[in-house]
Amino acid sequence: MSAGADLERGIARWLSARLAGDAPVEVGELRRIPGGASRETYRFLAKLPEREQRLVLRRDPASSLIETERRVEFAAYSAFHGTSVPVPRPIGLETDPQWLGSPFFVMEEIEGCETAIRKLTEEPWRNHVEKLGLQKWRILGDIAGADPAAIGLADALEPVAPADCWRRELDRWERVIDEDELAAQPIVRAAIRKLRRKPPPPTTRVVVVHGDYRSGNFLFDRDGEIRGILDWEMCHLGDPLEDLAWAMNPIWSAGDAAHPGRLIERERALQVWERASDLRVDREAFAWWELFSSVKGQAIWISSSKEYASGRSTEPILLFAGWMCTDLQDRILVEAMAPRDGAGA
C-alpha cells in the first residue's frame, strides 16, 4: 500500500474515533499542499456519516524549518476563529503519534483561494491589490489590538514583560544562529551587535504576535477577500511592532520596498494598522524592529540550511531558503546598515 493510502487510512481512523463516534469514515482525494517546510500540509475529502467535508491536515515532519509548537498554532486558530481575524475553523488537535506517526491537527479547508503573491500580477487578482492591501494591514492591526486573555490565548503563550520583549526575541534568534550556522556570518552578527547597543523602549502594550505574518501566509479569493490567516506556529506574546516589521521586511516585496508585500504604499499601510490596532507606531522603535526582522529572517534561513545539510529533511524549500533567502537578507542588511559617506552604522 502506498504512503498516501496509509495516511488516508490513518486520518479516517482518527476522524472516526474523534468526530463520528467510531462510525465508519472514508478519506480520499488526499493531496499535499506545496510550500511550508515547517509542517506537512494536506487537503482531503472526508466522508463522515452525515456529510462530506473538505479538510486540511497539518502534521509535524521529522524535521522542521524552525522549532515550532503545534499546540500554540492550534490554540491561535481556536482563539481567533469567529473574530475579525479570519482563520480556518479548527477541528481537532492530536498529540499522540499512534495515529499518523507524529502530532497533527485538522481544520476546515477554505476553498477557492490562493496564497501565492505572484497571482497579484494575474487576472482577476491584479484588480484587487489595493483591497487586499487594506485588509492585510487592518487584520494585522486587529491581531495587535486583540486582548490575549479575552480571546483565550494568554494561557497558551509564555508571558513576557513589556521591557523584555526585544531581548527575549533577539536572544532566541541569536541562539538559533549560534547553533545552526554552517559558515561565518559577519553581516548579521554586526546587526545583532547594533541591536544590543541601542535597544528599543518597552512596548506600551504586550500583544499577540503572529510571528510569521506576511504575504504568502494568507488565503485570498478571486473577489479580493482575505479569507484566512495561516501559519501561526510562531505565535507568541510580544511587541506589536515585531509583526509589523516582519511583514514589511523587503524580502517579501520583490525589490519594491515602497509597497510592502507588493500591496499598498508603506505609509498608508502603517496608517491602516494604527487605526485598526489603536496603537501609534514609534518610528525610532520601529526602525529597531525592522533591523531585527532581518536578523530573525537570517536566523530562519540559516536554520533551514542546517536542516537540509544534516539530511533531517530533504524538502527543496529548505535549500531555497538556505541559498536564496540568506543571500537576499544579507543584501537587505547591508543596505540598512552600511555607512553613507562617513556616517556610522
Place this chain on the structure above:
Amino acid sequence: MRPPVDQALRTLAGTLLTPTAGGAEYAEATAQMIGILLLFAATEAERAAEVRETENRAIRELFTEAWMRVPDPGLRARLEEEAERSDASRLVADLDAANDRLKYLLIELHTLVEKDDSLADLDRAIWKLYRVFAEGRALPPVPF
C-alpha cells in the same frame, strides 16, 4: 552557499528519484523548485572559486592595513599572521575553510573597531567589504 553545491545536488537527485505521496500538484511544485535550485547551482558552480578567492584576498588586504592599529596583542598577532597568508588550494572546500577562518577573525576585528572611534575609517572599510560579500554572492532573480 551552504550546504555546498555538490551535497545539495546529490540530495536533490534523491528527491527526484523518490516517489512522493503528495499528488500531482505537489510533485509539480517540487519539480519547479528543483529547477530554480539547479539554476542557482549553475551560477555557483561557475563562480565559486573566484568569489571565495576575491573575498579572501580582500579580507587579507584589510588585515594588512588593520593589524598594526589593533591594541590587543593576541588579535594583532592573528591578524598579522592571516594577512601574510595566501590561498594555496583552489578547491572550493579549502577556499571555504579559509573564508570561514578569515570571516570569524573579521567578526572579532569589527567588534573591537565598533568600540573605538579612532578606528572609524576601519569600520567604513569593513562595511565596504560586507558589500563586496553581499553583492559578489548575489543569486539571479527567481524566474517567476
